[in-house]
Amino acid sequence: MTPAERKQQFAENGECPGQWADQNGYPRDLVYRILNGRTPALRGKSFKAAKALGVKPVPKAQ
Secondary structure, eight states, X not given: OOHHHHHHHHHHTTOOHHHHHHHHTOOXXXXXXXXXXXXXXXXXXXXXXXXXXTOOXXXXXX
């Protein structure tokens, strides 16, 4: 699932990414950065949050 698809899923279910972050123990800003593509989520907490969101980290093209 891409970040855009996950954002659409939140919208379709009437959910808020911020609420999801609170319920799952992740900082809201981290979740929003992942969903907006500003954090690559390659390791650490961002990687764990991306996995929990169901979003695979997409490696940058070189």
